[in-house]
Amino acid sequence: MKIAEKTIVQDPHCVAPNLSENHDKGLELLKYLILGTIFGIVFVKAEIISWFRIQEMFRLQSFHMYGVIGSAIVTGIISIQLIKRLNIKSINGEQIVIPDKVFKKGQIYGGFIFGLGWALTGACPGPLFAQIGSGYTVVLVTLISALAGTWTYGKFSDKLPN
Amino acid sequence: MNQFIEWISQPWPWYVAGPMIGLTVPALLILGNKTFGISSSLRHICAACVPAGIPFFSYNWKKETWNLLFVLGTAIGGFIAMNFLANPETIVISEATQSDLAALGITDFNSLLPSDIFSWSNLFTAKGLLFFVVGGFLVGFGTRYAGGCTSGHAIMGISSLQWPSLVATIFFMVGGFLMTHVLLEPLMKLVGF
Numbered sequence: 001m002k003i004a005e006k007t008i009v010q011d012p013h014c015v016a017p018n019l020s021e022n023h024d025k026g027l028e029l030l031k032y033l034i035l036g037t038i039f040g041i042v043f044v045k046a047e048i049i050s051w052f053r054i055q056e057m058f059r060l061q062s063f064h065m066y067g068v069i070g071s072a073i074v075t076g077i078i079s080i081q082l083i084k085r086l087n088i089k090s091i092n093g094e095q096i097v098i099p100d101k102v103f104k105k106g107q108i109y110g111g112f113i114f115g116l117g118w119a120l121t122g123a124c125p126g127p128l129f130a131q132i133g134s135g136y137t138v139v140l141v142t143l144i145s146a147l148a149g150t151w152t153y154g155k156f157s158d159k160l161p162n
Numbered sequence: 163m164n165q166f167i168e169w170i171s172q173p174w175p176w177y178v179a180g181p182m183i184g185l186t187v188p189a190l191l192i193l194g195n196k197t198f199g200i201s202s203s204l205r206h207i208c209a210a211c212v213p214a215g216i217p218f219f220s221y222n223w224k225k226e227t228w229n230l231l232f233v234l235g236t237a238i239g240g241f242i243a244m245n246f247l248a249n250p251e252t253i254v255i256s257e258a259t260q261s262d263l264a265a266l267g268i269t270d271f272n273s274l275l276p277s278d279i280f281s282w283s284n285l286f287t288a289k290g291l292l293f294f295v296v297g298g299f300l301v302g303f304g305t306r307y308a309g310g311c312t313s314g315h316a317i318m319g320i321s322s323l324q325w326p327s328l329v330a331t332i333f334f335m336v337g338g339f340l341m342t343h344v345l346l347e348p349l350m351k352l353v354g355f
Contacts, residue, residue: 024194024227024228029227029228029231030231031193031194032190032193032194032196032228032229032231032232032235033231033232033234033235033238034235035186035189035190035193035232035235036231036232036233036234036235036236036238036239037235037236037238037239037242038182038235038239039183039186039232039235039236039239040235040236040237040238040239040240040241040242040243041239041240041242041243041247042174042179042182042183042239043236043239043240043243044239044240044243044244044247044274045170045173045174045179045243045247045249046173046174046175046176046178046179047173047253047274048179049240049274049275050253050255050274050275051274051275051276051279051280052253052255052259052263052271052274052275052276053255054338055255055259055262055263055342056255056256056259057338058335058338058339058341058342058343059258059259059262059342059343061256061258061259061262062255062256062259063176064176065176066176067175067176067177067180068176068179068180068183069180069312069316069317070180071176071177071180071181071184072180072181072183072184072317073184073316073317073320073321074180074181074184075180075181075183075184075185075187075321076184076187076188076317076318076320076321076322077320077321077323079184079185079187079188079191079321080187080188080191080321080322082188083188083191083192088192090191090192090193090194090195091192091193091194092194092195094195096191096192096195097195098191098197098322099197100324101309101310101315101319101324101326101327102326103325103326103329104309104326106307106308106309107308107309107315107326107327107329107330107333108329108330108333109307109308109333110303110304110305110306110307110308110309110330110333111304111308111315111329111330111331111332111333111334111336111337112304112333112334112336112337113300113303113304113307113308113337114300114301114303114304114305114307114308114311114334114337115304115333115334115335115336115337115338115339115340115341116300116304116337116338116340116341116345117296117297117298117299117300117301117302117303117304117337118301118312118334118337118338118341119337119338119339119341119342119346120292120293120296120297120300120341120346121293121294121297121298121300121301122275123301124200124201124301124305124311124312124313125200125201125203125204125233125301125302125305125311125313126200126233126236126311126312126313128298128301129200129233129234129236129237129240130236130237130239130240130243131240131274131275132237132240133236133237133238133239133240133241133244134240134241134243134244134274135240135241135244135245136274136275136280137282138280138281138282138284138285138290138294139280139294141285141290141294141295141298142293142294142295142297142298142301143298144298145294145295145296145297145298145299145302146204146298146299146301146302146305147204147207147208147302148298148299148302149298149299149300149301149302149303149304149306150201150204150205150208150302150303150305150306151208151212151219151302152299152302152303153218153302153303153306153307154205154208154216154218154219154306155214155216155218157218157307160307
């Protein structure tokens with residue numbers, strides 16, 4: 001089956017643009033809270049929020065994190081292929097759209113900068129939230145600083161090489 | 163029921179956790195035509211709280227409430243896992259990592275995060291400045307500059323076979339390796355470990 005390719009004009013800064021025409025309101029939004037909750041439980045139970053596990057990963061001393069990320073990617077690839085090939089629609093009946101990511105230099109510079117921070121904090125943005133929830137409240141300071149970092153990028157984004 | 167709680171209280175292996183995280187991708191697509199990505203939430207919080215007239219933060223963030231609820235859920239999930247499904251044993255990390263980190267001055271290997279670093283008493287010290295303030299800033303600045311983090315690029319982007327996301331992921335790893343193997347030791351000495 002041929003899939004209708006849709007060209008999308010998107011904000012190059014945003015990796016997760018919201019292209020859904022259908023805006024969830026009220027209780028419909030609860031599903032995201034529930035999904036996020038499951039996600040947070042997995043993060044803690046598989047020790048992905050652990051600073052030690054991130055150190056193990058970057059020191060190549062354990063397979064655990066490579067196994068987690070690798071099998072997540074494989075599951076994602078299979079799921080997206082199934083969605084595309086079987087032309088599965090969203091529950092609202094919309095055509096599922098995955099916007100193309102446009103290459104820019106920021107993926108190199110920004111990626112590198114994030115990597116430095118990932119090894120220091122032992123957390124990417126998702127685990128930051130899970131660490132706070134699981135009682136490591138001092139990570140709130142890290143989160144506020146991450147917000148300051150995001151804000152600073154936004155302020156100077158047009159002056160940075162991209 | 164008790165047996166079930168006992169069973170899920172053990173640390174989950176990668177082959178359970180990885181596919182569950184991977185399934186977040188189709189779950190978000192099918193439930194709401196949403197693309198998986200966490201670091202965007204930081205942008206939405208900036209847009210909601212301190213837009214300051216900056217074009218990058220001038221958009222309808224309310225349309226992205228779903229993303230904010232998702233990360234709120236992540237925090238709630240952390241709370242549930244830690245308070246009701248906690249692993250009674252201490253974390254088991256590889257001996258090689260343990261001895262490397264002990265050489266750097268880490269002494270607490272009992273929980274998911276070492277209290278040598280992650281405690282409120284470090285807040286106004288050089289340790290806090292490095293690990294919370296500088297570390298957090300690099301995460302927030304870098305992810306937005308890169309247009310995504312581990313979820314948006316490494317998982318969502320590579321899953322949808324987009325090479326720019328592979329490039330980003332490679333540079334996440336390059337930065338992490340450099341910090342871990344070259345910069346961490348002198349930085350930790352500098353802040354008093």
